[in-house]
Amino acid sequence: MSVFAAVLKRDLALALRQSADSFTVLAFFAIAVVLFPLGVGPESNTLAKIAGGVLWVSALLAALLSLDRLFTVDFEDGTLDQLVLSGEPLVFVVLAKTAAHWLTTGLPLILLSPVLALTLHLPGEGYGALLAALSLGTPTVSLIGAVGAALVLGSRRGGVLLSFLVLPLYVPILIFGTLSVEGAILGVSVKATLSLLGAMASFAVILAPWAAAAALRQATE
Amino acid sequence: METQTFAPATFSGDGLACRRGGRLVFTQLAFRLGSGDAVVLRGPNGSGKTTLLRLMAGLSRISAGKMAWNGVEIEDFEAHGANLRFIGHLDAVKPALTVAENLNFWRDLWGSPSGDAKQAATKLGLGHLVDFPARLLSAGQRHRLALARLVVAPAPLWLLDEPGNALDDASLNALAAIIADHRNRGGMVVIASHGSTVVERGAVLDVGAFTPAFKNVQETHWSEAV
Numbered sequence: 001m002s003v004f005a006a007v008l009k010r011d012l013a014l015a016l017r018q019s020a021d022s023f024t025v026l027a028f029f030a031i032a033v034v035l036f037p038l039g040v041g042p043e044s045n046t047l048a049k050i051a052g053g054v055l056w057v058s059a060l061l062a063a064l065l066s067l068d069r070l071f072t073v074d075f076e077d078g079t080l081d082q083l084v085l086s087g088e089p090l091v092f093v094v095l096a097k098t099a100a101h102w103l104t105t106g107l108p109l110i111l112l113s114p115v116l117a118l119t120l121h122l123p124g125e126g127y128g129a130l131l132a133a134l135s136l137g138t139p140t141v142s143l144i145g146a147v148g149a150a151l152v153l154g155s156r157r158g159g160v161l162l163s164f165l166v167l168p169l170y171v172p173i174l175i176f177g178t179l180s181v182e183g184a185i186l187g188v189s190v191k192a193t194l195s196l197l198g199a200m201a202s203f204a205v206i207l208a209p210w211a212a213a214a215a216l217r218q219a220t221e
Numbered sequence: 222m223e224t225q226t227f228a229p230a231t232f233s234g235d236g237l238a239c240r241r242g243g244r245l246v247f248t249q250l251a252f253r254l255g256s257g258d259a260v261v262l263r264g265p266n267g268s269g270k271t272t273l274l275r276l277m278a279g280l281s282r283i284s285a286g287k288m289a290w291n292g293v294e295i296e297d298f299e300a301h302g303a304n305l306r307f308i309g310h311l312d313a314v315k316p317a318l319t320v321a322e323n324l325n326f327w328r329d330l331w332g333s334p335s336g337d338a339k340q341a342a343t344k345l346g347l348g349h350l351v352d353f354p355a356r357l358l359s360a361g362q363r364h365r366l367a368l369a370r371l372v373v374a375p376a377p378l379w380l381l382d383e384p385g386n387a388l389d390d391a392s393l394n395a396l397a398a399i400i401a402d403h404r405n406r407g408g409m410v411v412i413a414s415h416g417s418t419v420v421e422r423g424a425v426l427d428v429g430a431f432t433p434a435f436k437n438v439q440e441t442h443w444s445e446a447v
Binding site: 002003005006007009010013014017018076077078079081082083084085086087088089090220221 | 278279280281282299300301302303304305306307309310311312313314315317318322326327329330331332370
């Protein structure tokens with residue numbers, strides 16, 4: 001487990017030192033969301049209806065923006081070779097890097113979302129569900145994204161390829177995430193949709209690190 | 222000075238072949254190292270020195286043959302990583318972290334609590350720079366920082382790919398000293414190098430001699446296609 005702790009600690013230190021990376025993601029999220037009232041018009045009814053979807057789509061795109069760099073820097077400066085040679089299963093490295101990615105992008109996105117929800121006139125009943133759905137959904141976003149990021153490693157235009165690869169896989173998260181928010185606003189129980197998001201997260205945490213580790217080993221060969 | 226000595230170990234390979242991009246780089250290559258041994262890999266550019274080192278590290282896959290640690294065939298290459306330190310062409314230095322933070326990361330990764338960043342940096346002439354961000358280092362200093370990994374997290378087998386690149390005379394002496402010290406403690410070294418040698422009494426393995434002749438390459442290529 002020393003590998004997990006060491007990589008997590010280093011990635012967090014790097015993210016803190018180079019906070020511009022995390023800030024870009026947050027800024028993109030904020031700008032994307034704020035564009036909607038400008039484009040759709042300021043009627044609070046219209047905005048309230050689309051608020052859940054807008055927040056989710058913007059959060060997914062913002063997360064995607066940062067995934068590109070998840071393994072690229074380590075790959076290019078030779079660190080990845082050394083991480084493969086840690087003597088421990090590479091899965092721990094993937095888990096640590098994904099955890100660091102979630103802590104530096106997913107978590108700030110969650111914390112920022114209520115503020116942006118205000119600009120979209122999200123009804124008060126929706127906030128709890130929005131935070132719960134984002135908390136359950138964003139870890140899956142990071143995990144699936146890690147597989148994509150590992151697969152496109154070393155290819156030119158990896159960022160574009162990455163969006164083709166992972167955005168379709170984000171569709172279920174988007175659907176159930178948005179349904180949770182809308183359900184809460186309508187006063188319907190959102191247990192089912194939140195449970196599905198939780199199930200996806202559990203599934204991803206078990207499978208994704210292995211897939212990503214296999215792709216990383218392929219890339220370093 | 223660190224006094225840790227390594228348990229006696231052997232590292233050997235037999236009948237090794239490696240194919241990259243359909244080309245057979247070398248074939249029927251064999252080597253054997255015991256505690257305190259050093260092997261210098263020689264051969265022209267493209268003869269497969271780096272490939273062989275990556276093969277020994279378990280980073281590249283073997284096409285044929287097998288390698289053994291203490292006489293036992295290596296099957297779990299992930300675990301094999303704990304036996305070795307690999308220094309490649311890329312320095313794996315994080316510019317945003319200080320010299321000490323870089324070294325402490327490697328120490329934690331390989332779980333060697335006895336490793337001391339300051340001491341390791343000093344051995345490679347970076348002692349006065351431990352608290353500087355690595356982005357301020359010159360190319361040679363970065364490479365020395367990469368080499369300091371060997372000291373901060375000891376492992377019995379060192380695989381060094383052209384470790385003398387970008388190093389000045391004083392640093393070459395420092396490198397020669399840590400290699401000699403490593404061998405005295407029972408460590409093994411495999412080093413690919415063209416130029417000035419930093420190992421004494423090392424065996425020489427000419428990787429170029431195992432490159433199949435052009436004609437054979439074609440034949441193997443075709444026989445596989447059919």
